[in-house]
Amino acid sequence: MRNIFDVLKQIKNALGEDNEYSEIKAGIDEIEYSLRYKASEDVWNYVYDKLIVDFIPPETEIDYKVLSIWTTKTVEELKEGE
Numbered sequence: 001m002r003n004i005f006d007v008l009k010q011i012k013n014a015l016g017e018d019n020e021y022s023e024i025k026a027g028i029d030e031i032e033y034s035l036r037y038k039a040s041e042d043v044w045n046y047v048y049d050k051l052i053v054d055f056i057p058p059e060t061e062i063d064y065k066v067l068s069i070w071t072t073k074t075v076e077e078l079k080e081g082e
Contacts, residue, residue, distance in 0.1 A: 004043045007069060008032055011051070014065040021062065027051065 012028050015021040031050050035043050052070050055063045064075045071078070 002072075004035065004047060005032065008047070010069045011066050014062060014069060016062075018062070024051070024054065 008028050008031065012025055015025055028051065031047060034050075035046065038046055048070075052067070055066045055070075058064045058067055058078065061075075064078055067073075067078055068075045073081075
């Protein structure tokens with residue numbers, strides 16, 4: 001099973017230095033802190049509810065990259081599934 005903190009780190013890296021995503025990156029820091037107090041069976045749903053839904057439906061390449069990391073599908077697979 002994947003480590004949620006590794007996934008969040010990958011998502012932060014995908015967001016890059018773009019100022020448009022600075023609030024989301026700060027939100028990821030808050031999510032990481034909050035996860036320390038969540039039961040292990042709840043962490044994936046918590047991250048989905050607090051973060052991932054903001055990228056659905058994907059509108060930009062970065063949205064696709066984030067969803068690709070989350071779903072473990074390639075960007076191309078996600079685009080084909082539309």
